[in-house]
Amino acid sequence: MLLQHYTTHRIPSGRTGNMELTTFIWLAFAPILMIIVSTKIARQRTRTRRSLPPPPVATGVPLLGILPALLAKGPLQVIRDAHAEMGSVFMVILLRRKVTFLVGPEVSSHFYQGLDSEISQDEVSQFTIPTFGPGVAFDVDFATRRGQFRFFGDAMKPAKLRTYASLMVHEVEEHFARWGQSGTVNLKQELEHLVTLVASRCLFGEDVRSKMLGEVATHLRELNDGMSLVTILFPHLPIPAHRRRDRARARLGELFSDIVRSRKASCTSESGGRNAQVDDMLQCLIDSRYKDGRGTTETEVVGMLVSALFAGQHTSSSTGTWTGARLLERDNAGHLRAAVREQERILARHGDRVDYEVLQEMETLHCCVKETLRLHPPAMVLLRHARRSFVVRTREGEEYEVPEGCTVATPLVVHHRLPYVYGDPERYEPGRFGVPGRGPDDEAGDGAGAFAYTAFGSGRHACIGEAFAYMQIKVIWSHLLRNFEMEMVSPFPETDWNVVMPGPKGKVMVSYKRRLLSAGA
Protein backbone atom coordinates (compact mmCIF):
# COMPACT_ATOMS: atom_id res chain seq x y z
CA MET A 1 0.00 0.00 0.00
CA LEU A 2 2.73 2.44 0.97
CA LEU A 3 4.74 1.68 -2.17
CA GLN A 4 1.66 2.14 -4.34
CA HIS A 5 0.96 5.53 -2.74
CA TYR A 6 4.48 6.78 -3.60
CA THR A 7 4.48 5.49 -7.21
CA THR A 8 1.13 6.96 -8.06
CA HIS A 9 1.40 10.41 -6.54
CA ARG A 10 4.93 11.46 -5.57
CA ILE A 11 7.35 10.79 -8.45
CA PRO A 12 7.51 13.68 -10.86
CA SER A 13 9.63 13.71 -14.07
CA GLY A 14 13.15 15.26 -14.68
CA ARG A 15 16.24 15.71 -12.37
CA THR A 16 14.26 16.47 -9.26
CA GLY A 17 12.21 13.43 -9.99
CA ASN A 18 15.36 11.25 -10.19
CA MET A 19 16.61 12.58 -6.85
CA GLU A 20 13.28 11.86 -5.22
CA LEU A 21 13.34 8.39 -6.73
CA THR A 22 16.81 7.78 -5.26
CA THR A 23 15.67 9.10 -1.86
CA PHE A 24 12.62 6.90 -2.09
CA ILE A 25 14.74 3.81 -2.85
CA TRP A 26 17.00 4.61 0.14
CA LEU A 27 14.05 5.13 2.42
CA ALA A 28 12.47 1.90 1.31
CA PHE A 29 15.60 -0.23 1.50
CA ALA A 30 17.53 1.34 4.40
CA PRO A 31 15.57 -0.58 7.08
CA ILE A 32 16.11 -3.84 5.19
CA LEU A 33 19.84 -3.08 4.91
CA MET A 34 20.01 -2.25 8.61
CA ILE A 35 18.32 -5.52 9.52
CA ILE A 36 20.78 -7.47 7.33
CA VAL A 37 23.82 -5.69 8.83
CA SER A 38 22.67 -6.01 12.46
CA THR A 39 21.81 -9.71 11.99
CA LYS A 40 25.32 -10.25 10.61
CA ILE A 41 26.86 -8.43 13.61
CA ALA A 42 24.72 -10.41 16.06
CA ARG A 43 25.70 -13.67 14.34
CA GLN A 44 29.34 -12.64 14.46
CA ARG A 45 29.03 -11.89 18.21
CA THR A 46 27.31 -15.18 18.90
CA ARG A 47 30.03 -16.97 16.97
CA THR A 48 32.74 -15.17 19.00
CA ARG A 49 30.94 -15.96 22.26
CA ARG A 50 30.34 -19.55 21.27
CA SER A 51 34.04 -19.99 20.83
CA LEU A 52 34.65 -19.15 24.50
CA PRO A 53 35.16 -22.19 26.71
CA PRO A 54 32.80 -23.07 29.59
CA PRO A 55 34.26 -22.89 33.12
CA PRO A 56 36.58 -25.77 34.10
CA VAL A 57 34.72 -28.55 35.90
CA ALA A 58 35.78 -30.07 39.25
CA THR A 59 35.96 -33.83 39.09
CA GLY A 60 33.32 -35.73 41.01
CA VAL A 61 31.67 -39.13 41.25
CA PRO A 62 29.28 -40.10 38.39
CA LEU A 63 25.65 -39.11 39.18
CA LEU A 64 26.49 -37.79 42.66
CA GLY A 65 29.09 -35.26 41.52
CA ILE A 66 30.79 -33.55 44.47
CA LEU A 67 28.25 -34.81 47.04
CA PRO A 68 30.63 -37.38 48.64
CA ALA A 69 33.35 -34.70 48.95
CA LEU A 70 30.82 -32.28 50.48
CA LEU A 71 29.82 -34.83 53.09
CA ALA A 72 33.43 -35.77 53.86
CA LYS A 73 35.10 -32.34 53.89
CA GLY A 74 32.27 -29.84 54.37
CA PRO A 75 31.27 -27.07 51.92
CA LEU A 76 33.98 -24.57 52.81
CA GLN A 77 36.87 -26.95 52.22
CA VAL A 78 35.40 -28.24 48.96
CA ILE A 79 35.02 -24.69 47.62
CA ARG A 80 38.49 -23.67 48.85
CA ASP A 81 40.14 -26.72 47.26
CA ALA A 82 38.37 -26.19 43.93
CA HIS A 83 39.27 -22.49 43.97
CA ALA A 84 42.94 -23.25 44.71
CA GLU A 85 43.03 -25.83 41.91
CA MET A 86 40.99 -24.10 39.20
CA GLY A 87 41.03 -20.37 39.90
CA SER A 88 38.27 -17.81 40.18
CA VAL A 89 35.72 -19.42 37.82
CA PHE A 90 34.89 -23.10 38.08
CA MET A 91 31.98 -25.45 37.86
CA VAL A 92 30.97 -28.30 40.13
CA ILE A 93 28.31 -30.92 39.48
CA LEU A 94 26.03 -31.70 42.38
CA LEU A 95 23.46 -34.45 41.77
CA ARG A 96 23.44 -33.56 38.06
CA ARG A 97 22.98 -29.88 38.82
CA LYS A 98 25.65 -27.61 37.33
CA VAL A 99 26.87 -24.94 39.73
CA THR A 100 29.31 -22.29 38.50
CA PHE A 101 31.30 -20.57 41.24
CA LEU A 102 32.51 -17.02 40.75
CA VAL A 103 35.18 -15.84 43.20
CA GLY A 104 36.54 -12.31 43.28
CA PRO A 105 35.35 -8.81 42.42
CA GLU A 106 36.46 -8.99 38.76
CA VAL A 107 34.03 -11.78 37.89
CA SER A 108 31.12 -10.62 40.07
CA SER A 109 29.53 -7.69 38.25
CA HIS A 110 26.91 -9.62 36.23
CA PHE A 111 26.01 -11.64 39.31
CA TYR A 112 25.08 -8.52 41.27
CA GLN A 113 24.06 -6.13 38.53
CA GLY A 114 22.59 -8.31 35.80
CA LEU A 115 18.89 -7.96 35.03
CA ASP A 116 16.61 -10.41 36.82
CA SER A 117 15.42 -11.54 33.40
CA GLU A 118 18.98 -12.74 32.72
CA ILE A 119 20.25 -13.85 36.11
CA SER A 120 17.54 -14.45 38.63
CA GLN A 121 16.91 -15.51 42.21
CA ASP A 122 13.56 -17.27 41.68
CA GLU A 123 14.72 -20.71 40.55
CA VAL A 124 17.33 -21.05 43.30
CA SER A 125 15.29 -19.61 46.16
CA GLN A 126 12.24 -21.91 46.06
CA PHE A 127 13.64 -23.71 49.10
CA THR A 128 12.81 -20.64 51.23
CA ILE A 129 9.05 -20.91 50.60
CA PRO A 130 8.28 -23.30 53.49
CA THR A 131 10.18 -20.90 55.81
CA PHE A 132 8.74 -17.55 54.70
CA GLY A 133 5.31 -18.99 53.96
CA PRO A 134 2.67 -18.29 51.32
CA GLY A 135 2.01 -14.95 49.62
CA VAL A 136 5.51 -13.48 50.05
CA ALA A 137 9.10 -13.50 48.78
CA PHE A 138 9.65 -16.38 46.31
CA ASP A 139 6.08 -17.64 46.49
CA VAL A 140 4.96 -14.58 44.49
CA ASP A 141 5.82 -13.09 41.09
CA PHE A 142 8.70 -10.65 40.64
CA ALA A 143 6.58 -7.46 40.60
CA THR A 144 4.75 -8.39 43.82
CA ARG A 145 8.05 -9.25 45.51
CA ARG A 146 9.62 -5.94 44.46
CA GLY A 147 6.57 -4.21 45.89
CA GLN A 148 6.99 -6.04 49.19
CA PHE A 149 10.72 -5.16 49.37
CA ARG A 150 9.76 -1.54 48.70
CA PHE A 151 7.51 -1.67 51.77
CA PHE A 152 10.49 -2.91 53.83
CA GLY A 153 12.66 -0.16 52.32
CA ASP A 154 10.13 2.51 53.32
CA ALA A 155 10.25 1.24 56.90
CA MET A 156 14.07 1.55 56.92
CA LYS A 157 14.38 5.20 55.86
CA PRO A 158 16.57 7.48 58.07
CA ALA A 159 13.53 9.16 59.68
CA LYS A 160 12.30 5.75 60.86
CA LEU A 161 15.80 4.65 61.88
CA ARG A 162 16.00 7.69 64.19
CA THR A 163 12.90 6.45 66.00
CA TYR A 164 14.22 2.88 66.16
CA ALA A 165 17.54 4.06 67.69
CA SER A 166 15.90 5.27 70.90
CA LEU A 167 13.74 2.13 71.13
CA MET A 168 16.87 -0.01 70.72
CA VAL A 169 18.74 1.87 73.45
CA HIS A 170 15.81 1.46 75.81
CA GLU A 171 15.50 -2.28 75.14
CA VAL A 172 19.26 -2.89 75.48
CA GLU A 173 19.54 -0.97 78.77
CA GLU A 174 16.59 -2.87 80.19
CA HIS A 175 18.08 -6.22 79.18
CA PHE A 176 21.56 -5.68 80.66
CA ALA A 177 20.16 -4.12 83.83
CA ARG A 178 19.21 -7.71 84.72
CA TRP A 179 22.87 -8.80 84.79
CA GLY A 180 24.50 -8.86 88.26
CA GLN A 181 27.68 -7.12 89.46
CA SER A 182 29.70 -9.97 87.99
CA GLY A 183 28.98 -13.35 86.45
CA THR A 184 29.38 -15.67 83.49
CA VAL A 185 26.94 -15.88 80.59
CA ASN A 186 26.54 -17.61 77.24
CA LEU A 187 26.92 -14.53 75.03
CA LYS A 188 25.40 -16.30 72.03
CA GLN A 189 22.17 -17.11 73.85
CA GLU A 190 22.01 -13.63 75.43
CA LEU A 191 22.32 -11.87 72.08
CA GLU A 192 19.90 -14.22 70.30
CA HIS A 193 17.30 -13.28 72.89
CA LEU A 194 18.11 -9.58 72.92
CA VAL A 195 18.17 -9.18 69.12
CA THR A 196 14.76 -10.82 68.85
CA LEU A 197 13.37 -8.43 71.45
CA VAL A 198 14.93 -5.37 69.83
CA ALA A 199 13.78 -6.31 66.31
CA SER A 200 10.27 -7.02 67.45
CA ARG A 201 10.10 -3.83 69.51
CA CYS A 202 11.29 -1.64 66.65
CA LEU A 203 9.57 -3.29 63.77
CA PHE A 204 6.33 -4.57 65.15
CA GLY A 205 5.61 -2.45 68.21
CA GLU A 206 4.49 -3.41 71.68
CA ASP A 207 1.89 -5.98 70.45
CA VAL A 208 4.38 -8.47 69.09
CA ARG A 209 7.12 -7.71 71.58
CA SER A 210 4.96 -8.77 74.52
CA LYS A 211 4.48 -12.14 72.81
CA MET A 212 8.21 -12.40 72.01
CA LEU A 213 9.20 -13.34 75.51
CA GLY A 214 7.12 -16.47 75.11
CA GLU A 215 7.53 -18.54 72.05
CA VAL A 216 8.46 -16.46 69.00
CA ALA A 217 12.24 -16.59 69.62
CA THR A 218 12.09 -20.39 69.87
CA HIS A 219 10.15 -20.67 66.61
CA LEU A 220 12.61 -18.40 64.82
CA ARG A 221 15.46 -20.68 65.90
CA GLU A 222 13.50 -23.67 64.57
CA LEU A 223 13.05 -21.89 61.24
CA ASN A 224 16.78 -21.26 61.03
CA ASP A 225 17.71 -24.82 62.02
CA GLY A 226 15.25 -26.05 59.39
CA MET A 227 17.21 -24.34 56.62
CA SER A 228 20.19 -26.64 56.19
CA LEU A 229 22.25 -27.48 53.09
CA VAL A 230 19.94 -30.46 52.48
CA THR A 231 17.01 -28.02 52.38
CA ILE A 232 18.42 -26.29 49.29
CA LEU A 233 18.25 -29.57 47.35
CA PHE A 234 15.17 -31.13 48.99
CA PRO A 235 13.10 -28.48 50.78
CA HIS A 236 10.29 -30.90 51.62
CA LEU A 237 12.33 -33.95 52.63
CA PRO A 238 10.48 -35.41 55.66
CA ILE A 239 13.30 -35.02 58.19
CA PRO A 240 12.76 -33.92 61.81
CA ALA A 241 14.30 -30.46 61.22
CA HIS A 242 11.85 -29.78 58.36
CA ARG A 243 8.91 -31.00 60.42
CA ARG A 244 9.91 -28.67 63.27
CA ARG A 245 10.30 -25.83 60.72
CA ASP A 246 6.78 -26.43 59.35
CA ARG A 247 5.24 -26.56 62.82
CA ALA A 248 7.10 -23.39 63.84
CA ARG A 249 5.98 -21.54 60.69
CA ALA A 250 2.36 -22.60 61.22
CA ARG A 251 2.43 -21.41 64.84
CA LEU A 252 4.07 -18.07 63.92
CA GLY A 253 1.34 -17.68 61.30
CA GLU A 254 -1.35 -18.09 63.96
CA LEU A 255 0.33 -15.70 66.41
CA PHE A 256 0.96 -12.99 63.84
CA SER A 257 -2.49 -13.33 62.24
CA ASP A 258 -4.03 -12.56 65.63
CA ILE A 259 -1.82 -9.50 65.95
CA VAL A 260 -2.60 -8.24 62.43
CA ARG A 261 -6.34 -8.78 62.95
CA SER A 262 -6.41 -6.95 66.26
CA ARG A 263 -4.31 -4.10 64.85
CA LYS A 264 -6.65 -3.81 61.86
CA ALA A 265 -9.66 -3.83 64.17
CA SER A 266 -8.19 -0.91 66.09
CA CYS A 267 -8.05 1.20 62.89
CA THR A 268 -10.96 3.60 62.88
CA SER A 269 -13.00 4.30 59.78
CA GLU A 270 -12.62 8.10 60.43
CA SER A 271 -8.86 7.75 59.90
CA GLY A 272 -9.45 6.04 56.55
CA GLY A 273 -8.75 2.62 58.02
CA ARG A 274 -5.34 3.75 59.29
CA ASN A 275 -4.03 3.71 62.82
CA ALA A 276 -2.72 7.23 63.29
CA GLN A 277 -1.25 6.52 66.74
CA VAL A 278 1.12 3.74 65.72
CA ASP A 279 4.19 4.28 63.60
CA ASP A 280 5.90 0.88 63.51
CA MET A 281 6.71 -1.49 60.65
CA LEU A 282 3.60 -3.58 61.24
CA GLN A 283 1.47 -0.49 60.62
CA CYS A 284 3.61 0.42 57.56
CA LEU A 285 2.95 -3.04 56.08
CA ILE A 286 -0.76 -2.88 56.81
CA ASP A 287 -1.02 0.59 55.21
CA SER A 288 1.22 -0.17 52.21
CA ARG A 289 -0.14 -0.22 48.67
CA TYR A 290 1.23 -1.95 45.58
CA LYS A 291 1.79 0.14 42.44
CA ASP A 292 -1.65 -0.89 41.10
CA GLY A 293 -3.28 0.51 44.25
CA ARG A 294 -4.02 -2.87 45.84
CA GLY A 295 -3.57 -3.09 49.61
CA THR A 296 -1.74 -5.90 51.42
CA THR A 297 -3.67 -9.00 52.56
CA GLU A 298 -3.47 -10.52 56.04
CA THR A 299 -1.50 -13.51 54.68
CA GLU A 300 1.00 -11.16 53.03
CA VAL A 301 1.49 -9.04 56.15
CA VAL A 302 2.02 -12.17 58.25
CA GLY A 303 4.53 -13.51 55.68
CA MET A 304 6.38 -10.19 55.60
CA LEU A 305 6.61 -10.12 59.41
CA VAL A 306 8.10 -13.62 59.43
CA SER A 307 10.48 -12.77 56.56
CA ALA A 308 11.71 -9.56 58.17
CA LEU A 309 12.29 -11.26 61.52
CA PHE A 310 14.02 -14.19 59.85
CA ALA A 311 16.20 -11.97 57.63
CA GLY A 312 17.32 -9.83 60.56
CA GLN A 313 17.33 -12.08 63.58
CA HIS A 314 19.95 -14.75 63.03
CA THR A 315 22.19 -12.54 60.85
CA SER A 316 22.37 -9.79 63.47
CA SER A 317 22.62 -11.98 66.55
CA SER A 318 25.43 -14.10 65.10
CA THR A 319 27.26 -10.93 63.96
CA GLY A 320 26.89 -9.51 67.49
CA THR A 321 28.32 -12.70 68.98
CA TRP A 322 31.21 -12.95 66.46
CA THR A 323 32.05 -9.27 67.13
CA GLY A 324 32.32 -10.10 70.84
CA ALA A 325 34.37 -13.24 70.21
CA ARG A 326 36.78 -11.29 67.96
CA LEU A 327 37.17 -8.32 70.31
CA LEU A 328 37.67 -10.58 73.33
CA GLU A 329 40.26 -12.77 71.57
CA ARG A 330 43.61 -12.35 73.31
CA ASP A 331 45.43 -11.29 70.11
CA ASN A 332 42.92 -8.50 69.57
CA ALA A 333 43.35 -6.70 72.92
CA GLY A 334 44.57 -3.62 71.00
CA HIS A 335 41.36 -3.44 68.95
CA LEU A 336 39.26 -3.83 72.09
CA ARG A 337 41.20 -0.98 73.74
CA ALA A 338 40.67 1.22 70.66
CA ALA A 339 36.92 0.55 70.74
CA VAL A 340 36.75 1.37 74.48
CA ARG A 341 38.75 4.58 73.98
CA GLU A 342 36.34 5.66 71.28
CA GLN A 343 33.47 5.25 73.76
CA GLU A 344 35.39 7.40 76.30
CA ARG A 345 35.79 10.16 73.71
CA ILE A 346 32.12 10.00 72.76
CA LEU A 347 31.11 10.11 76.42
CA ALA A 348 33.22 13.26 76.77
CA ARG A 349 31.44 14.85 73.80
CA HIS A 350 27.84 13.74 74.37
CA GLY A 351 27.55 12.49 77.93
CA ASP A 352 25.64 9.21 78.12
CA ARG A 353 23.25 10.18 75.29
CA VAL A 354 23.11 7.48 72.59
CA ASP A 355 20.94 8.24 69.57
CA TYR A 356 21.05 7.96 65.78
CA GLU A 357 23.57 10.82 65.38
CA VAL A 358 25.84 9.64 68.21
CA LEU A 359 25.85 6.12 66.76
CA GLN A 360 27.12 7.53 63.44
CA GLU A 361 30.20 8.82 65.28
CA MET A 362 31.20 5.32 66.46
CA GLU A 363 33.52 4.70 63.51
CA THR A 364 35.99 2.40 65.27
CA LEU A 365 33.17 0.18 66.48
CA HIS A 366 31.63 0.29 62.99
CA CYS A 367 34.91 -0.96 61.48
CA CYS A 368 35.11 -3.72 64.13
CA VAL A 369 31.65 -4.98 63.09
CA LYS A 370 32.44 -4.62 59.39
CA GLU A 371 35.68 -6.60 59.74
CA THR A 372 33.78 -9.25 61.74
CA LEU A 373 31.34 -9.56 58.85
CA ARG A 374 34.21 -9.91 56.39
CA LEU A 375 35.51 -12.96 58.25
CA HIS A 376 32.13 -14.34 59.35
CA PRO A 377 29.49 -13.38 56.77
CA PRO A 378 26.16 -14.93 57.84
CA ALA A 379 25.30 -15.50 54.18
CA MET A 380 27.98 -18.04 53.29
CA VAL A 381 27.07 -18.35 49.59
CA LEU A 382 24.73 -16.25 47.44
CA LEU A 383 22.91 -18.00 44.59
CA ARG A 384 21.42 -17.09 41.22
CA HIS A 385 20.10 -18.94 38.16
CA ALA A 386 21.55 -18.09 34.73
CA ARG A 387 18.51 -17.56 32.51
CA ARG A 388 20.92 -16.60 29.73
CA SER A 389 24.56 -17.45 29.23
CA PHE A 390 27.07 -14.73 30.04
CA VAL A 391 30.78 -14.10 29.75
CA VAL A 392 33.17 -13.47 32.62
CA ARG A 393 36.76 -12.31 32.41
CA THR A 394 39.17 -13.21 35.18
CA ARG A 395 41.93 -11.07 36.64
CA GLU A 396 44.42 -13.05 34.58
CA GLY A 397 42.50 -12.20 31.39
CA GLU A 398 40.91 -15.62 30.77
CA GLU A 399 37.34 -15.57 29.46
CA TYR A 400 34.65 -18.16 30.06
CA GLU A 401 31.06 -18.47 28.98
CA VAL A 402 28.84 -19.41 31.91
CA PRO A 403 26.15 -21.60 30.32
CA GLU A 404 22.45 -20.81 30.35
CA GLY A 405 20.45 -22.90 32.84
CA CYS A 406 23.15 -23.41 35.46
CA THR A 407 23.16 -22.27 39.06
CA VAL A 408 25.63 -19.47 39.77
CA ALA A 409 27.18 -19.12 43.22
CA THR A 410 29.40 -16.56 44.89
CA PRO A 411 30.96 -17.91 48.10
CA LEU A 412 31.45 -14.92 50.41
CA VAL A 413 33.56 -16.98 52.80
CA VAL A 414 36.26 -17.38 50.13
CA HIS A 415 35.63 -14.10 48.32
CA HIS A 416 36.27 -12.09 51.51
CA ARG A 417 39.62 -13.76 52.15
CA LEU A 418 41.39 -13.18 48.85
CA PRO A 419 44.97 -12.10 49.62
CA TYR A 420 45.18 -9.77 46.60
CA VAL A 421 42.13 -7.88 47.91
CA TYR A 422 42.78 -8.06 51.66
CA GLY A 423 46.42 -8.16 52.77
CA ASP A 424 46.95 -10.86 55.44
CA PRO A 425 43.30 -11.92 55.00
CA GLU A 426 43.01 -14.27 58.00
CA ARG A 427 43.97 -11.49 60.42
CA TYR A 428 41.24 -9.53 62.21
CA GLU A 429 42.18 -5.97 61.28
CA PRO A 430 39.30 -3.45 61.59
CA GLY A 431 41.72 -0.65 60.66
CA ARG A 432 41.78 -1.87 57.05
CA PHE A 433 38.42 -0.15 56.59
CA GLY A 434 39.33 2.98 58.51
CA VAL A 435 41.52 4.78 55.99
CA PRO A 436 39.94 8.14 55.04
CA GLY A 437 39.10 8.61 51.37
CA ARG A 438 38.19 5.02 50.65
CA GLY A 439 35.03 5.11 48.63
CA PRO A 440 32.35 2.47 48.38
CA ASP A 441 33.79 1.43 45.02
CA ASP A 442 37.10 0.63 46.56
CA GLU A 443 36.09 -0.86 49.87
CA ALA A 444 39.29 -2.77 50.35
CA GLY A 445 41.35 0.25 49.41
CA ASP A 446 43.65 -1.55 47.01
CA GLY A 447 41.98 -0.84 43.69
CA ALA A 448 40.15 -4.17 43.53
CA GLY A 449 37.04 -2.15 42.77
CA ALA A 450 33.40 -2.73 43.48
CA PHE A 451 32.15 -6.06 44.86
CA ALA A 452 35.23 -6.58 47.06
CA TYR A 453 33.08 -6.47 50.19
CA THR A 454 29.68 -8.10 49.86
CA ALA A 455 28.57 -9.10 53.36
CA PHE A 456 25.30 -7.29 52.60
CA GLY A 457 25.21 -8.29 48.94
CA SER A 458 25.46 -5.55 46.31
CA GLY A 459 23.77 -4.10 43.23
CA ARG A 460 20.15 -5.01 42.48
CA HIS A 461 19.51 -7.12 45.57
CA ALA A 462 21.64 -5.37 48.17
CA CYS A 463 20.38 -5.81 51.73
CA ILE A 464 17.62 -3.46 52.79
CA GLY A 465 18.34 -3.88 56.50
CA GLU A 466 22.06 -3.00 56.54
CA ALA A 467 21.76 0.34 58.37
CA PHE A 468 19.28 -1.19 60.83
CA ALA A 469 21.61 -4.13 61.54
CA TYR A 470 24.66 -1.90 62.15
CA MET A 471 22.66 0.34 64.45
CA GLN A 472 21.40 -2.58 66.48
CA ILE A 473 24.84 -4.17 66.92
CA LYS A 474 26.44 -0.83 67.75
CA VAL A 475 23.80 -0.06 70.39
CA ILE A 476 24.48 -3.45 72.01
CA TRP A 477 28.28 -3.26 71.90
CA SER A 478 28.60 0.40 72.92
CA HIS A 479 26.51 -0.46 75.98
CA LEU A 480 28.65 -3.51 76.80
CA LEU A 481 31.94 -1.63 76.33
CA ARG A 482 30.78 1.22 78.54
CA ASN A 483 29.36 -0.88 81.36
CA PHE A 484 31.31 -4.15 81.56
CA GLU A 485 34.83 -5.55 81.59
CA MET A 486 34.60 -8.84 79.78
CA GLU A 487 36.67 -11.93 79.13
CA MET A 488 35.94 -14.91 76.87
CA VAL A 489 36.31 -18.03 79.00
CA SER A 490 35.51 -20.64 76.34
CA PRO A 491 37.72 -21.33 73.28
CA PHE A 492 37.22 -19.17 70.20
CA PRO A 493 34.04 -20.61 68.61
CA GLU A 494 34.07 -22.82 65.56
CA THR A 495 31.60 -22.17 62.74
CA ASP A 496 28.46 -24.26 62.34
CA TRP A 497 28.59 -25.02 58.62
CA ASN A 498 25.52 -27.22 58.62
CA VAL A 499 23.00 -24.43 58.25
CA VAL A 500 22.53 -22.10 55.29
CA MET A 501 23.43 -19.11 57.47
CA PRO A 502 26.38 -20.35 59.55
CA GLY A 503 26.90 -18.87 62.99
CA PRO A 504 29.11 -19.64 65.99
CA LYS A 505 28.90 -23.29 67.05
CA GLY A 506 28.16 -24.19 70.68
CA LYS A 507 28.31 -21.85 73.63
CA VAL A 508 30.34 -18.66 73.74
CA MET A 509 31.01 -18.22 77.44
CA VAL A 510 31.98 -14.79 78.69
CA SER A 511 32.69 -13.58 82.21
CA TYR A 512 31.84 -9.98 83.08
CA LYS A 513 32.37 -7.43 85.84
CA ARG A 514 30.46 -4.17 85.99
CA ARG A 515 32.34 -0.91 85.49
CA LEU A 516 31.41 2.63 84.67
CA LEU A 517 33.51 4.08 81.90
CA SER A 518 34.59 7.67 82.48
CA ALA A 519 34.74 10.29 79.77
CA GLY A 520 38.18 10.50 78.15
CA ALA A 521 39.95 13.10 76.05
Ligand code: HEM
Ligand atom coordinates in the same frame (compact mmCIF):
# COMPACT_ATOMS: atom_id res chain seq x y z
C1 HEM B 1 24.03 -8.47 59.88
C2 HEM B 1 22.82 -8.47 59.36
C3 HEM B 1 22.48 -8.78 57.92
C4 HEM B 1 23.26 -9.34 56.93
C5 HEM B 1 24.71 -9.79 57.01
C6 HEM B 1 22.44 -9.39 55.72
C7 HEM B 1 22.87 -9.87 54.50
C8 HEM B 1 22.15 -9.81 53.33
C9 HEM B 1 22.64 -10.22 52.02
C10 HEM B 1 24.02 -10.80 51.74
C11 HEM B 1 21.66 -9.99 51.11
C12 HEM B 1 21.75 -10.20 49.59
C13 HEM B 1 21.18 -11.55 49.18
C14 HEM B 1 21.44 -11.85 47.71
O1 HEM B 1 22.02 -11.05 46.98
O2 HEM B 1 21.05 -12.95 47.29
C15 HEM B 1 20.52 -9.46 51.83
C16 HEM B 1 19.31 -9.12 51.25
C17 HEM B 1 18.21 -8.70 51.99
N1 HEM B 1 18.16 -8.39 53.33
FE1 HEM B 1 19.69 -8.56 54.65
N2 HEM B 1 21.19 -8.89 56.01
C18 HEM B 1 21.18 -8.49 57.34
C19 HEM B 1 20.12 -7.91 58.02
C20 HEM B 1 18.89 -7.64 57.48
C21 HEM B 1 17.78 -7.03 58.20
C22 HEM B 1 17.82 -6.53 59.64
C23 HEM B 1 16.74 -6.95 57.33
C24 HEM B 1 15.40 -6.31 57.64
C25 HEM B 1 14.30 -6.70 57.61
C26 HEM B 1 17.19 -7.51 56.05
C27 HEM B 1 16.41 -7.61 54.90
C28 HEM B 1 16.89 -8.01 53.66
C29 HEM B 1 16.05 -8.06 52.45
C30 HEM B 1 14.56 -7.72 52.36
C31 HEM B 1 16.89 -8.49 51.40
C32 HEM B 1 16.49 -8.72 49.94
C33 HEM B 1 16.81 -7.53 49.08
C34 HEM B 1 16.49 -7.77 47.60
O3 HEM B 1 16.51 -8.90 47.14
O4 HEM B 1 16.21 -6.79 46.90
N3 HEM B 1 18.48 -7.92 56.19
N4 HEM B 1 20.85 -9.35 53.18
